Amino acid sequence: MKYFSVLVCVLLFVTLLSCEQNYYPKPVGFNRIDLPPHEYAQLPDSFPYSFEYSKHAKILPDSSYIRERYWFALFYPELVAEVHVTYKPLYGNRDSLRTNIDDAYKLTAKHQVKASSIEESIIQTPSGIVASVAELQGDVPSQFQFYTTDSTKHFLRGALYFRTATENDSLAPVIEYVKMDILHAINTLEWK
Numbered sequence: 001m002k003y004f005s006v007l008v009c010v011l012l013f014v015t016l017l018s019c020e021q022n023y024y025p026k027p028v029g030f031n032r033i034d035l036p037p038h039e040y041a042q043l044p045d046s047f048p049y050s051f052e053y054s055k056h057a058k059i060l061p062d063s064s065y066i067r068e069r070y071w072f073a074l075f076y077p078e079l080v081a082e083v084h085v086t087y088k089p090l091y092g093n094r095d096s097l098r099t100n101i102d103d104a105y106k107l108t109a110k111h112q113v114k115a116s117s118i119e120e121s122i123i124q125t126p127s128g129i130v131a132s133v134a135e136l137q138g139d140v141p142s143q144f145q146f147y148t149t150d151s152t153k154h155f156l157r158g159a160l161y162f163r164t165a166t167e168n169d170s171l172a173p174v175i176e177y178v179k180m181d182i183l184h185a186i187n188t189l190e191w192k
Helices: 002-018 094-113 168-187
Strands: 040-042 052-054 058-061 072-076 081-089 115-124 130-138 142-149 154-162
Touching (some): 052 072, 052 168, 081 168, 094 115, 094 130, 094 142, 130 168, 154 168
Antiparallel strands (some): 040 052, 130 142
């Protein structure tokens, strides 16, 4: 009985000591995303425009049923991201210019249902080309869009998409990374 009392006292003492520690669950974490350094290559000469695009992206032909000759996607295989690039010749037609600008705004506005904000701004490149960019916040399919034109011959539009269902707050570093590549492309854009 004496040993039993000692054993009970020891177990009670150990139990009391173990109860003093607080358990804290680990916070929800995200996968680590290692982004490569920015490196660029020149777009092939077969387009009526040129710019530098990321060496980490592949040029894929546009796969949509409405595709046109100079449309393509810059696909980032490691990031599962795509920048859809569309081009329309204007042939000096002011109505065509207005239609393409209206279409660009309508395509951006389609995201208003899920967007918490859409910030639009105008940027001017070192060579004098003006571009309209839209940054979309919230769980939207396209987080960054742009269009640029010389208003007489060329109209170029681009939009960033991800081939994943991951929420945009998890993708924030990747969105920022690809956004920098898109801005570099805009800043090196030249019409032919």
